[in-house]
Amino acid sequence: xxxxxxxxxxxxxxxxxxxxxxxxxxxxxxxxxxxxxxxxxxxxxxxxxxxxxxxxxxxxxxxxxxxxxxxxxxxxxxxxxxxxxxxxxxxxxxxxxxxxxxxxxxxxxxxxxxxxxxxxxxxxxxxxxxxxxxxxxxxxxxxxxxxxxxxxxxxxxxxxxxxxxxxxxxxxxxxxxxxxxxxxxxxxxxxx
Amino acid sequence: xxxxxxxxxxxxxxxxxxxxxxxxxxxxxxxxxxxxxxxxxxxxxxxxxxxxxxxxxxxxxxxxxxxxxxxxxxxxxxxxxxxxxxxxxxxxxxxxxxxxxxxxxxxxxxxxxxxxxxxxxxxxxxxxxxxxxxxxxxxxxxxxxxxxxxxxxxxx
Numbered sequence: 001x002x003x004x005x006x007x008x009x010x011x012x013x014x015x016x017x018x019x020x021x022x023x024x025x026x027x028x029x030x031x032x033x034x035x036x037x038x039x040x041x042x043x044x045x046x047x048x049x050x051x052x053x054x055x056x057x058x059x060x061x062x063x064x065x066x067x068x069x070x071x072x073x074x075x076x077x078x079x080x081x082x083x084x085x086x087x088x089x090x091x092x093x094x095x096x097x098x099x100x101x102x103x104x105x106x107x108x109x110x111x112x113x114x115x116x117x118x119x120x121x122x123x124x125x126x127x128x129x130x131x132x133x134x135x136x137x138x139x140x141x142x143x144x145x146x147x148x149x150x151x152x153x154x155x156x157x158x159x160x161x162x163x164x165x166x167x168x169x170x171x172x173x174x175x176x177x178x179x180x181x182x183x184x185x186x187x188x189x190x191x192x
Numbered sequence: 193x194x195x196x197x198x199x200x201x202x203x204x205x206x207x208x209x210x211x212x213x214x215x216x217x218x219x220x221x222x223x224x225x226x227x228x229x230x231x232x233x234x235x236x237x238x239x240x241x242x243x244x245x246x247x248x249x250x251x252x253x254x255x256x257x258x259x260x261x262x263x264x265x266x267x268x269x270x271x272x273x274x275x276x277x278x279x280x281x282x283x284x285x286x287x288x289x290x291x292x293x294x295x296x297x298x299x300x301x302x303x304x305x306x307x308x309x310x311x312x313x314x315x316x317x318x319x320x321x322x323x324x325x326x327x328x329x330x331x332x333x334x335x336x337x338x339x340x341x342x343x344x345x346x347x348x
Contacts, residue, residue, distance in 0.1 A: 018235020025238045040245050047241035054277060055233065059226060061200035067222030068203055071214050102196065104277065106233065106312050109319040110225055126328060133306040133332075139278045146282040147289070147298065150347065155299055158342040159335075163307070166331045173327055182319040 022048075058103035066114045079119035090124045091164060098131035102139070108132040113182045122178070123171040130163025232315055240275045240311050247274070249284060256301065257292040267297045268336055271304030272329075275311050296344035304336035 029045025032038035082090040101108070112125045120128075135156050143152040207215040247270075255266040276284070285298050293301075308329050309316065316325040 018231045018233075018238070020235070021238035021242070022234045025241050028242075043245035044241045047244045048238055050277070051237040051241060055237065058196065059233075061196050063222040063226040064200050064219060065203060065222075066225065067218035067220070068207055068215075070221055071218040072207065104275065105306070105309055106236075106315050109316060110229070113319050129328070130307070130332075130335075134303070139306075142278050142282045143302075146286040147302075151295065151298070151343075154343055154346045155302065155339065158339050158346070159303065162335045162338050162342075163332075166328075166335045169331055170324070170328050174324055178321075178324065180320040180324060 054104065058107050062103070062107050063110060066110050069111075069114050070117065073118060075118045078115065082115065082120040082124040084121045086121065086124070090121070091127060094124050094128040095131040095135070095160075098128050099135055099137045101132060102136055105129070105133050110182075113180060116180060117183055121171070122174065123167045126167035126170045127164055130159075130167055134159040134163055229315070229318070232318055236312055236315050243311065244274065244276070249287065252284070253288060253291050253293075256288055256297055259294070263293065263297045264300055264340070267293075267301035268304045268333065268340070271301040271336070272308035272333055273310045274305060275309060276305060281305055294344075295347050296340045299343035300336055300340035303339045304333060307332035307336055 025044045025048045028038075028041035029048070030041075032041030032045065080086065081093050098108070101111075108129055112129055115128060116122070116125050140152055140156065143155075204215065204219075207218065252270065255270065256263045281302065285293075285302060288301075289295075289298055310329065313325055313329065316328070319325075320328070
């Protein structure tokens with residue numbers, strides 16, 4: 001009996017768990033409205049609000065740019081500068097692309113998939129992700145302001161070889177024919 | 193943030209001027225991807241909001257200050273789990289330093305915060321698959337250790 005209950009609950013939560021969590025924060029937040037001292041709900045609600053603002057301010061233009069990128073940039077260009085045979089020449093391009101962006105790491109995932117789809121070598125995709133997480137220029141200005149340029153410079157210079165080596169390791173450790181699931185998703189265009 | 197919107201707007205106008213149908217296809221693609229990721233993203237952000245609400249700066253201070261291996265390890269752990277935007281993380285790090293957190297601990301915290309995302313793993317796996325997502329995060333965690341040790345050595 002309890003088995004079916006668990007199964008039913010699991011099914012109900014299933015794919016809906018993101019909405020379930022979202023609703024939970026909203027409920028906690030709403031609960032804190034009449035009870036002014038329910039700090040946890042208030043805090044969670046405030047956090048969620050700030051995350052939503054961040055998401056709304058970065059993601060829509062990012063996705064539009066990814067869409068434009070997929071339509072306009074020929075795969076040949078990416079293949080030449082960041083493809084399987086581009087070698088280390090691709091590194092500065094990946095770093096340049098990443099450092100000019102802002103926002104949390106999840107913003108970089110769709111861009112990374114877009115690069116991959118255009119023929120960017122896996123290692124270069126992961127170099128892009130590494131550079132994105134370690135050395136975005138908008139973040140560096142923050143870091144220098146609060147922790148000093150010595151800290152920032154040392155961290156950046158040490159991070160560069162580390163994330164390059166890690167990216168190569170990720171590529172080596174994945175199977176040679178590995179393709180991310182998102183690659184197969186919106187394949188509505190014959191222009192890829 | 194504003195520059196991102198301006199660049200996007202300019203790119204859209206240029207694209208529209210060059211080819212209407214291609215632009216339409218691009219916008220549609222972008223929208224599709226955006227809408228597709230929203231449910232999961234909301235869930236992840238909600239989870240992060242709950243976790244962050246439970247963790248106070250005072251708790252972090254207690255965890256990360258002092259000497260020895262423990263603050264270092266908790267910096268790696270907390271940084272890896274949490275998803276703290278930079279404009280909150282850096283002031284927080286400066287505060288932690290004032291209250292006695294050491295440079296390697298701060299480096300471990302900042303690096304694992306930026307490179308490792310345990311809470312965003314479902315989102316990353318949606319794009320790259322669990323295998324690649326776990327691999328990248330696991331290696332990034334090791335990377336955070338290396339960077340922190342390097343920082344300790346350079347900034348003695």
